[in-house]
Amino acid sequence: xxxxxxxxxxxxxxxxxxxxxxxxxxxxxxxxxxxxxxxxxxxxxxxxxxxxxxxxxxxxxxxxxxxxxxxxxxxxxxxxxxxxxxxxxxxxxxxxxxxxxxxxxxxxxxxxxxxxxxxxxxxxxxxxxxxxxxxxxxxxxxxxxxxxxxxxxxxxxxxxxxxxxxxxxxxxxxxxxxxxxxxxxxxxxxxxxxxxxxxxxxxxxxxxxxxxxxxxxxxxxxxxxxxxxxxxxxxxxxxxxxxxxxxxxxxxxxxxxxxxxxxxxxxxxxxxxxxxxxxxxxxxxxxxxxxxxxxxxxxxxxxxxxxxxxxxxxxxxxxxxxxxxxxxxxxxxxxxxxxxxxxxxxxxxxxxxxxxxxxxxxxxxxxxxxxxxxxxxxxxxxxxxxxxxxxxxxxxxxxxxxxxxxxxxxxxxxxxx
Amino acid sequence: xxxxxxxxxxxxxxxxxxxxxxxxxxxxxxxxxxxxxxxxxxxxxxxxxxxxxxxxxxxxxxxxxxxxxxxxxxxxxxxxxxxxxxxxxxxxxxxxxxxxxxxxxxxxxxxxxxxxxxxxxxxxxxxxxxxxxxxxxxxxxxxxxxxxxxxxxxxxxxxxxxxxxxxxxxxxxxxxxxxxxxxxxxxxxxxxxxxxxxxxxxxxxxxxxxxxxxxxxxxxxxxxx
Numbered sequence: 001x002x003x004x005x006x007x008x009x010x011x012x013x014x015x016x017x018x019x020x021x022x023x024x025x026x027x028x029x030x031x032x033x034x035x036x037x038x039x040x041x042x043x044x045x046x047x048x049x050x051x052x053x054x055x056x057x058x059x060x061x062x063x064x065x066x067x068x069x070x071x072x073x074x075x076x077x078x079x080x081x082x083x084x085x086x087x088x089x090x091x092x093x094x095x096x097x098x099x100x101x102x103x104x105x106x107x108x109x110x111x112x113x114x115x116x117x118x119x120x121x122x123x124x125x126x127x128x129x130x131x132x133x134x135x136x137x138x139x140x141x142x143x144x145x146x147x148x149x150x151x152x153x154x155x156x157x158x159x160x161x162x163x164x165x166x167x168x169x170x171x172x173x174x175x176x177x178x179x180x181x182x183x184x185x186x187x188x189x190x191x192x193x194x195x196x197x198x199x200x201x202x203x204x205x206x207x208x209x210x211x212x213x214x215x216x217x218x219x220x221x222x223x224x225x226x227x228x229x230x231x232x233x234x235x236x237x238x239x240x241x242x243x244x245x246x247x248x249x250x251x252x253x254x255x256x257x258x259x260x261x262x263x264x265x266x267x268x269x270x271x272x273x274x275x276x277x278x279x280x281x282x283x284x285x286x287x288x289x290x291x292x293x294x295x296x297x298x299x300x301x302x303x304x305x306x307x308x309x310x311x312x313x314x315x316x317x318x319x320x321x322x323x324x325x326x327x328x329x330x331x332x333x334x335x336x337x338x339x340x341x342x343x344x345x346x347x348x349x350x351x352x353x354x355x356x357x358x359x360x361x362x363x364x365x366x367x368x369x370x371x372x373x374x375x376x377x378x379x380x381x382x383x384x385x386x387x388x389x390x391x392x393x394x395x396x397x398x399x400x401x402x403x404x405x406x407x408x409x410x411x412x413x414x415x416x417x
Numbered sequence: 418x419x420x421x422x423x424x425x426x427x428x429x430x431x432x433x434x435x436x437x438x439x440x441x442x443x444x445x446x447x448x449x450x451x452x453x454x455x456x457x458x459x460x461x462x463x464x465x466x467x468x469x470x471x472x473x474x475x476x477x478x479x480x481x482x483x484x485x486x487x488x489x490x491x492x493x494x495x496x497x498x499x500x501x502x503x504x505x506x507x508x509x510x511x512x513x514x515x516x517x518x519x520x521x522x523x524x525x526x527x528x529x530x531x532x533x534x535x536x537x538x539x540x541x542x543x544x545x546x547x548x549x550x551x552x553x554x555x556x557x558x559x560x561x562x563x564x565x566x567x568x569x570x571x572x573x574x575x576x577x578x579x580x581x582x583x584x585x586x587x588x589x590x591x592x593x594x595x596x597x598x599x600x601x602x603x604x605x606x607x608x609x610x611x612x613x614x615x616x617x618x619x620x621x622x623x624x625x626x627x628x629x630x631x632x633x634x635x636x637x638x639x640x641x642x
Contacts, residue, residue: 222497223426226519230432233522236585236635237439247634250587257589260519297599299570303608333599 023135042102071116078105078112160184176204218267225260265386277320286316289328305342312349317417319398330391331356354415367404420444423453424468436522450474464491484511491532521590527580546579560623571616578639587636
């Protein structure tokens with residue numbers, strides 16, 4: 001829910017509460033005033049009636065207001081004066097209506113009479129109607145003006161905020177970009193923009209540092225490794241070396257090679273995680289990449305008597321071509337490395353989905369755990385244990401999902417985008 | 418053949434120099450950008466090996482300098498930087514090859530020879546070794562003027578072996594030359610052995626002596642004696 005909508009929600013709830021409470025108070029106070037007025041009128045009528053009864057033999061009809069009525073009953077003993085409310089049948093309206101009655105006793109020519117003055121309380125109903133209508137009208141007016149104000153505010157006042165939001169949304173740290181904004185007249189937005197500018201400034205600097213560090217680290221580690229490997233290779237040419245020494249040297253060489261590969265793979269992983277590869281701009285077809293890779297691996301596939309079945313359409317996700325290459329490479333080499341001799345590989349590529357299925361030995365852990373770095377099942381010492389971690393990271397930074405399932409002898413890796 | 422090595426790491430530079438001296442190449446060494454530019458402008462080289470990160474400058478500038486003044490010189494970039502940008506920039510500037518550190522000296526040797534071969538327009542581009550004659554443009558292999566048919570991998574293997582003749586080649590360097598990054602897909606090096614065996618058989622069938630020696634625990638050596 002938008003901030004303005006939330007504010008509007010609370011504004012509406014508050015106004016409705018206040019208005020209802022106000023209406024009740026208004027009703028009660030006016031009702032009280034009318035009540036007092038009715039009583040006063042009844043007392044005035046009483047005074048008139050009493051005076052008439054004492055001084056005139058006959059009561060004139062006009063002393064009471066229209067709609068009111070006067071009733072005289074002879075009684076034996078007088079009672080207390082009382083004011084009561086009751087519903088009486090109104091012949092004009094043909095329904096029961098509320099009346100207020102003043103009952104008092106008067107002595108005329110030795111006999112007691114009970115006098116009842118009834119007064120129609122029609123005002124109360126009218127009042128209620130008037131109050132409800134006014135309040136409804138005010139509520140409607142308030143809602144409309146609030147909505148109008150709201151949309152106006154969101155268009156005018158919040159414009160710089162939405163602008164900042166859009167800029168942040170499309171912000172890419174890889175571009176080394178520092179976001180700057182035109183001056184805003186609102187203090188809060190001005191502060192926000194200033195913070196965003198400073199923040200992206202720091203971010204760009206930090207990112208640049210990190211990138212340089214990664215590259216320098218690569219350089220610093222690769223160079224001594226290059227020295228080690230070149231010295232070993234030089235030593236191999238020394239014909240005075242004994243066989244056992246050559247074997248030891250060969251093992252050193254293998255280990256150093258492995259270290260170099262490990263370093264390269266980790267650096268690639270770090271680079272991808274740091275998003276040093278720009279996002280792709282258009283979908284790239286994975287078909288040529290898959291075909292090229294299969295051709296490169298052709299003799300390996302043949303040697304292990306693996307059957308490859310492909311069902312591929314020219315499609316692919318939006319991503320950096322170099323990363324697409326690494327992804328396909330890792331999935332296919334993985335499918336070959338962990339395959340069994342005489343096994344099979346099935347590659348399916350269609351809109352939004354790349355599935356690589358291969359036969360292989362069963363794994364004894366959760367398939368998803370295979371995405372962890374250095375996680376290996378079995379004793380494939382030649383493997384670095386980084387292939388699937390690399391594939392997973394590539395998918396993550398490109399907004400794709402990579403899943404690993406097993407189905408009997410089949411290992412199924414699926415990339416969806 | 419005359420090479421210039423621009424590399425700030427002394428230990429690596431000596432290894433490379435030693436390796437090429439055995440090949441009867443003259444390999445001069447410049448440890449920094451200034452020396453490199455001085456040497457480039459005084460002497461003529463067949464091939465220049467450039468490290469990109471130098472203490473006093475960018476190796477790419479040396480590549481530009483070379484391209485401007487001596488476009489016929491072969492250039493190979495040797496760099497610890499494996500970033501795509503540098504690779505593309507380097508190749509766009511006109512360098513012939515790009516090799517990422519660490520590399521096998523035998524691989525560097527093979528690439529240097531390929532570059533020199535491609536650039537020597539007047540000289541013969543043929544590769545000769547004993548009874549073997551290879552035309553790299555046609556991918557044609559002749560033994561005593563008879564053609565032998567090799568697979569792509571066998572051909573690559575033969576050219577690599579000849580480029581590094583009389584040297585011990587490790588199985589890893591052969592595997593990496595033939596399969597690149599996929600070399601680690603092979604859990605053992607039996608696979609190379611299959612290719613070696615096939616190649617040796619094809620050569621010997623046409624009357625070649627057995628040039629290929631297996632060095633126990635290490636690799637192979639291609640030599641005439």
